[in-house]
Amino acid sequence: MSAESPSSVRKVVVHLRATGDAPILKQSKFKIAGTDKFAKVIDFLRRQLHRETLFVYVNSAFSPNPDELVIDLFNNFGFDGKLVVNYACSMAWG
Numbered sequence: 001m002s003a004e005s006p007s008s009v010r011k012v013v014v015h016l017r018a019t020g021d022a023p024i025l026k027q028s029k030f031k032i033a034g035t036d037k038f039a040k041v042i043d044f045l046r047r048q049l050h051r052e053t054l055f056v057y058v059n060s061a062f063s064p065n066p067d068e069l070v071i072d073l074f075n076n077f078g079f080d081g082k083l084v085v086n087y088a089c090s091m092a093w094g
Contacts, residue, residue, distance in 0.1 A: 010034040012074045013082040014041060020088045023049060029082070034071025038064050045087050057086045
């Protein structure tokens with residue numbers, strides 16, 4: 001098992017997009033370590049929006065498992081160098 005140094009951890013640009021009645025964030029893009037789980041993105045949104053119930057989707061299509069690694073989601077569903085994450089206060093898609 002090889003240990004990665006902190007400087008070699010791949011950062012992923014996450015673009016947060018409000019959907020439906022969700023408030024728009026002042027800063028919609030940020031970088032997160034690829035080794036972080038998607039749950040960290042969800043927790044960040046909950047803190048920023050002061051909401052316990054939140055619906056989060058990747059590419060307006062599906063809600064990933066909170067245990068998924070951000071880098072895996074980016075590698076499979078990212079485009080234009082970023083991972084697009086839609087969020088809503090009520091269910092928006094399936």
